[in-house]
Amino acid sequence: MKWLNDFPPLAVKALAYCDNILYASTISDANPAPVLKSSDNGVTWTQIWDGPGGTNGYLSLMVFDSIVIVGT
Secondary structure (H helix, E strand, O other): OHHHHHOOOEEEEEEEEEOOEEEEEEEEOOOOOOEEEEOOOOOOOEEEEOOOOOOOOOOEEEEEOOEEEEEO
Protein backbone atom coordinates (compact mmCIF):
# COMPACT_ATOMS: atom_id res chain seq x y z
CA MET A 1 0.00 0.00 0.00
CA LYS A 2 1.28 3.39 -0.97
CA TRP A 3 0.33 5.02 2.33
CA LEU A 4 2.85 2.85 4.14
CA ASN A 5 5.57 4.66 2.21
CA ASP A 6 3.98 8.10 2.53
CA PHE A 7 3.31 8.00 6.28
CA PRO A 8 5.78 5.68 8.06
CA PRO A 9 5.79 4.26 10.72
CA LEU A 10 2.01 3.98 11.09
CA ALA A 11 -0.39 1.27 12.10
CA VAL A 12 -4.07 1.58 11.26
CA LYS A 13 -6.35 1.27 14.29
CA ALA A 14 -9.73 1.94 12.67
CA LEU A 15 -11.27 2.44 9.24
CA ALA A 16 -14.49 4.18 8.22
CA TYR A 17 -16.16 4.67 4.84
CA CYS A 18 -18.58 7.47 4.02
CA ASP A 19 -19.65 9.07 0.73
CA ASN A 20 -17.03 7.15 -1.29
CA ILE A 21 -14.19 8.31 0.98
CA LEU A 22 -12.14 5.93 3.12
CA TYR A 23 -10.83 7.25 6.47
CA ALA A 24 -8.11 5.73 8.65
CA SER A 25 -7.16 6.50 12.24
CA THR A 26 -3.60 5.57 13.11
CA ILE A 27 -1.08 4.96 15.83
CA SER A 28 2.55 5.95 15.44
CA ASP A 29 5.82 5.60 17.31
CA ALA A 30 6.18 9.36 16.89
CA ASN A 31 3.46 11.72 18.05
CA PRO A 32 1.35 13.08 16.45
CA ALA A 33 -0.37 10.22 14.69
CA PRO A 34 -2.37 11.41 11.69
CA VAL A 35 -5.92 10.75 10.57
CA LEU A 36 -5.95 10.06 6.84
CA LYS A 37 -8.51 10.00 4.03
CA SER A 38 -8.53 8.45 0.57
CA SER A 39 -10.95 9.10 -2.28
CA ASP A 40 -9.43 6.36 -4.48
CA ASN A 41 -9.91 3.30 -2.25
CA GLY A 42 -6.56 3.58 -0.52
CA VAL A 43 -4.26 4.10 -3.49
CA THR A 44 -3.31 7.57 -2.24
CA TRP A 45 -3.87 9.16 1.17
CA THR A 46 -4.21 12.73 2.43
CA GLN A 47 -3.57 13.71 6.03
CA ILE A 48 -6.60 15.54 7.46
CA TRP A 49 -5.57 15.77 11.12
CA ASP A 50 -2.29 15.56 12.98
CA GLY A 51 -3.21 16.48 16.50
CA PRO A 52 -1.85 14.59 19.48
CA GLY A 53 -3.32 11.12 19.67
CA GLY A 54 -1.99 10.26 23.09
CA THR A 55 0.27 7.30 23.72
CA ASN A 56 -2.21 4.90 22.08
CA GLY A 57 -2.92 7.01 18.98
CA TYR A 58 -6.45 7.24 17.62
CA LEU A 59 -8.24 4.06 18.59
CA SER A 60 -11.70 4.72 17.21
CA LEU A 61 -13.12 6.50 14.20
CA MET A 62 -16.62 7.42 13.07
CA VAL A 63 -17.70 9.38 10.02
CA PHE A 64 -21.20 10.68 9.46
CA ASP A 65 -22.18 13.10 6.72
CA SER A 66 -18.50 14.13 6.26
CA ILE A 67 -18.07 14.82 9.99
CA VAL A 68 -15.07 12.88 11.29
CA ILE A 69 -14.99 11.88 14.97
CA VAL A 70 -11.88 10.24 16.43
CA GLY A 71 -11.30 8.90 19.92
CA THR A 72 -8.11 8.26 21.82
